[in-house]
Amino acid sequence: MSEDLIGLIVDLCEKEAIDLVQKKIDAGGDPLKILEQIRTAMTKVGEKFESKEFFLPDLIMSGEILRQITEILEPKLKADIKAQSLGKIVLGTVFGDIHDIGKDIVKFMLESNGFEVHDLGVNVPKEKFVEKIKELDAKIVGLSGFLTLAYDTMKETIEEIKNAGLREKTKIMIGGGQINEDVRKYVGADSYGKDAIEAVALAKEWISE
Amino acid sequence: MEKKWENLSLDEKQEEMFKKWLSPQNIEFVNSEAEKVYKERVMRIKDVVQLKKKPDRVPTVLMLGFFPAYYSGISPKESMYDYDKLFAAWKKVILDLEPDAHIGCFVPGPGKVFDILDYRLYAWPGHGVSPNLSYQCLEGEYMKADEYDAFIQDPSGFFRSVYLPRVFGTLDPFKQLAPLTNIIELPFTGGNLLQYGLPDVQEALKSLMEAGSEALKWVETLGAYDKEMAENGFPNFFGGASKAPYDVIGDTLRGTKGIMLDIYRQPDKVLKALEITVPLMVNMGVSMAKMNGNPIVFIPLHKGADGFLSDEQFKTFYWPSFRKVLMGLIEEGCVPFSYVEGGFNSRLEVIKDLPKGKAIWAFDLTDMEKAKEILGDSACVGGNMPISLLNLGTPQEVKDYAKKLIDTVGKDGGYLMMNGAVIDEAKPENVKAMIDFTKEYGVYK
Numbered sequence: 001m002s003e004d005l006i007g008l009i010v011d012l013c014e015k016e017a018i019d020l021v022q023k024k025i026d027a028g029g030d031p032l033k034i035l036e037q038i039r040t041a042m043t044k045v046g047e048k049f050e051s052k053e054f055f056l057p058d059l060i061m062s063g064e065i066l067r068q069i070t071e072i073l074e075p076k077l078k079a080d081i082k083a084q085s086l087g088k089i090v091l092g093t094v095f096g097d098i099h100d101i102g103k104d105i106v107k108f109m110l111e112s113n114g115f116e117v118h119d120l121g122v123n124v125p126k127e128k129f130v131e132k133i134k135e136l137d138a139k140i141v142g143l144s145g146f147l148t149l150a151y152d153t154m155k156e157t158i159e160e161i162k163n164a165g166l167r168e169k170t171k172i173m174i175g176g177g178q179i180n181e182d183v184r185k186y187v188g189a190d191s192y193g194k195d196a197i198e199a200v201a202l203a204k205e206w207i208s209e
Numbered sequence: 210m211e212k213k214w215e216n217l218s219l220d221e222k223q224e225e226m227f228k229k230w231l232s233p234q235n236i237e238f239v240n241s242e243a244e245k246v247y248k249e250r251v252m253r254i255k256d257v258v259q260l261k262k263k264p265d266r267v268p269t270v271l272m273l274g275f276f277p278a279y280y281s282g283i284s285p286k287e288s289m290y291d292y293d294k295l296f297a298a299w300k301k302v303i304l305d306l307e308p309d310a311h312i313g314c315f316v317p318g319p320g321k322v323f324d325i326l327d328y329r330l331y332a333w334p335g336h337g338v339s340p341n342l343s344y345q346c347l348e349g350e351y352m353k354a355d356e357y358d359a360f361i362q363d364p365s366g367f368f369r370s371v372y373l374p375r376v377f378g379t380l381d382p383f384k385q386l387a388p389l390t391n392i393i394e395l396p397f398t399g400g401n402l403l404q405y406g407l408p409d410v411q412e413a414l415k416s417l418m419e420a421g422s423e424a425l426k427w428v429e430t431l432g433a434y435d436k437e438m439a440e441n442g443f444p445n446f447f448g449g450a451s452k453a454p455y456d457v458i459g460d461t462l463r464g465t466k467g468i469m470l471d472i473y474r475q476p477d478k479v480l481k482a483l484e485i486t487v488p489l490m491v492n493m494g495v496s497m498a499k500m501n502g503n504p505i506v507f508i509p510l511h512k513g514a515d516g517f518l519s520d521e522q523f524k525t526f527y528w529p530s531f532r533k534v535l536m537g538l539i540e541e542g543c544v545p546f547s548y549v550e551g552g553f554n555s556r557l558e559v560i561k562d563l564p565k566g567k568a569i570w571a572f573d574l575t576d577m578e579k580a581k582e583i584l585g586d587s588a589c590v591g592g593n594m595p596i597s598l599l600n601l602g603t604p605q606e607v608k609d610y611a612k613k614l615i616d617t618v619g620k621d622g623g624y625l626m627m628n629g630a631v632i633d634e635a636k637p638e639n640v641k642a643m644i645d646f647t648k649e650y651g652v653y654k
Contacts, residue, residue, distance in 0.1 A: 012473065055519045057469035064470055098332060098345050101465050123338075148600050148633060149342055177551065178597055178630065186601050195516065 005034065009041035010048070012061045014068075021069045031076040038069060042112035050197050056105070059196065063108045085116040087207040090132045091142040092120030094153040099146035102176060102196075106142060109196040115140075115203055126153070126160035133166050140203055143189070145176040154187040162188075171206040175199060219564060222542030226504035227255050230448070233502060236439045243442035250309040251444050254505075256622065257589045258544050259566040263622035267615055267651030268309040269644045270446050270591075272548065272571075274316060274631035275343050276640070277302040284341050285633075286334035289320030292430040299434060303443055306644050310446035312507075314434045316631075318344070319427035325420045327378025330461060343633050351375045352462035354471065357478035360462070361485055363388060372462070379416035382409040449497025449506045451538065451545070454486035454530040459512040468512070472526055483530040491537030494545070504544045505569070508534075514551030520559075528559050539567045548592070549573060550630055557583040573629035581618045590618055591625030594643055599628060599635035604642035611643055615651045622653065 005024075008017035021034060045062045048054035089110055093103050100122050107117050118136060120128055133141060141161070143154050154174055161167050174189040175198075184192045190206075193199040217225065231251050238244035249265070256264035278288040281298035288295045299314035323333060330351070331337075333344035351372055352360060360367045366388045374381045391401040404410055435445050452460075458479065459468035471479050494506035512518070513527040538545045546569040553560070553575045560570070561584050571592030572580055580590050598610055611626065618624045626647040632640065 014473070055522070056517050057472060057519070057522060060466055060469040061473050096339060096342050098338065098347070101348065147343065147345070148596055148635075151597075151600060152634075180595075180597055182601055183597050 005037045006041045006044070009038065009062060009065055010044045012058060012065065014061065014065050017065050018068050018072070021072050025072060025076060031073045034069070034073060035077070038066060039112065039114065042066065042109075046109065046113070046197050046200060049195070059105060059109070063105070063112075066108070066112060084114065086114040087140060087203070088116045088118065088136045088138040089140040089142060089203060090118050090120065090129060090136065090138045091144070092124035092129060093122040093144040093146075094150050094157055095123055095125050096153050097145045097147050097150045098122045099144070099176075102146065103142075103144035106144065106175060106193075106196045106199045109200050110142075110203060113200045113204070115200075115207075126157040129157055130160055130164045130166065133161065133170060134164070139170060140206055141170050141172045142199060143172065143174045143187075145174070145179070148178055150176060151183055151186060154183075154189070158188045171202075173199060173202050217542075219539060219542075219567065222540075223259075223504060223544065223567065224542075226448075226498065226502075226542040226544075227251070229502035230444065230504060231255075233439055233444075236436060238442070239440050243440065246442040247439065247444055250442070253309055254444075254446070254625070257591070257625050258569060260587075260589070260623050261566065263653045266653060267619050267624055267626050267647050269626040269647045269651075270310050270312070271302075271306070271308045271640065271644070272628050272631045273299075273302070273312060274633040276632040276635055277314075278317070279634050280305075280637055284334065285317065285343055286320070286340035288317040289334060289344075292319075292427055296430050296434050300437065303438060304441065306641055308443075308644055310444050311438050312446050313431060315431055319424055322420045322423045322427070325416055325423060326380065328376065329378060330376040346461070348460075348464045350464050350467045352458075352467075354463070354467065354475070357471075357475065357482055361478070361481050363390070364485060364489060366390070376461075380413050382407065382413040385410060445501070445503065446505055446546075447507045448501045448503030448543070449494045451490045451494035451506050451508050451534060453508060453510055453513065453527065453534065454483040454490060455513060455527045456509075456511045457486050457490065458482055465512065472522060476526075479526060483526065487530050487533045487537065490534045491541075494534075494538050495541040495543060498538075498543045499541075504542055505546050506538050506543045508545055508547045510547050510549045510553075511551075513556065514549070514553060515555050517551070520555055523556060524559060528556075532562065535563060535568060539564065544569060546571065549575065552576075554579060560584070561587055563587060569625065571625065571627050571629075577614060577618045581620075581624075585618075585621075585623055589623050589625055592627040592629050593618070594626065594628045596628055596630045596632055596635065599632055599639045599643070602636075602639060604638050607639045607642040608646045611646050612650060615647065619651060626651065 005017060005020055008020060024034060045054060049059060091107055093099055107119050110117050118132055120132060143157060145154055158172060161170060172189045174184060174187060174192045179192050191202055193202055231248055253264040253268040256262055257268060275285040277298045278285050281301045283294050283298050288298060295314055295317060303311045320333060331344050331346055334340045334342060338345060370383055370386050374384045385404050387401045387404060392398050459465060463471060498504055498506050513523055518527060535545045549570060549572050551573055553572060557580055565587045569589040569591060570584060577593045584590050593614060598607060
């Protein structure tokens, strides 16, 4: 069996990658080192997506591998993971819209790139966003929406954030099937991403500001 | 002597279907003008499909979600529960805006039917979403990863005994029903009918009967609507509906994530399931189109869009079975109308492999110049009026965009003006601008 965990994940060899992690853990391997390798692998997966070598099914499959590996690692890991977080992000599908697939992919890509994502789910009232941003002192907010009805609720959500006096402190990105620059302007977001990789790039850019 | 249907060529079959559409049965036009414009409208669509000559002008069709409800001041919920209001609202839009064809008023669906059956596949206005919003699909694994074999062996049996009990709460007792194919001769009959005597199965059957009666009321409204629209000169664009096999499995059986994992974990089973879905989807489209006397078969495309599959995956999992459905429809004189949500830029070279003048491709976010360049010689290329523009833009911006579409994609005919995805809360003045401008600027001299 290949010992190259990074390679196995990037090649989407599900069973082999999981077996290898189990073997390493059984042999007393360091879970943090494995976690580091996973992050490297996920960066490569992101690069392949960006260069159009990978598509959604590849992202979903890599996410599925990651989920299973994390299940193996979880009991071995201590609370020291969160300390490594790049930053906190509040994410959710706006009120009226119950689509979650795009949001979930964005969440998984942000997490696998080291962000701490607080997912509020779907059909999220604007007040919930404000509450969570305050509670976490989050600097980045992601609003998702698949239907055109989301244009208005995104706009209202951003206004609510503004009214709560939090707009200056937050960067807001939006995403979804019918989102473009016109929509971004209309709702008053800082930026939009056409896919999960752009969301990661935006978050990294904003966190380093 | 007239040739038998099966001996007609593809062109002849399509001509026959268009002939029926041009001369609808049981329609009394309100006046001779209505009859004249009805025929002109069908001819306009026929010309952009067949590519034999330019139409007199670019035809316009509106793909409507709940737009007519908002337009007429009723809620989406009302349009699902009050069939008179549905009729009036959908009629008003067509009579006010006068597109070349309407798409019926079936889109809202009968809310009461869904209540009676405890439908779980969707949240709808007043039932999981606000009364003022559109219904939305609740994706899930309504077919489990290990149920491909059961589906492949007996799709109808699987639907009746596994899928329907999962998506309709009241039909849960159907899980107990034996395969219908067991009832094959006298000694085996009694034992395979006894489940229909069980009290809970009988309750389920009652709910189905009640739902059926309600559906019938709703369909009467739909029929009356189509008749009245035709009599006023507006043909129904939809003769029938079908789906791409990959979307059949991916949309409501396995779900987006489910099917994407399946193509890695059990590709052979996915391929087999797609294959057995082909004749089901051909029959669905052909039977409806023949019953309605209209060749256009609506096929909404979802999970084959750019990014949703690699080129290789598209060529392996999406296109082969979908092409068989398209060809099956074309071979029966139908005109598949693929309504392509998202972008399809990387698929254009693949999908051009169809006989000339037999299909409509209407795009959402695809690069239209490229689509025209690749498909324009062989198929009608329509759509692309962005719904973000219809929702947020100004009439002038809509006109500018329409002009660009007519100048490029519509240059030599073969273009159909249409919104790129269905509209709900679009601005009425923008939708009007799209149609009026096309009628004025889209005339071929």
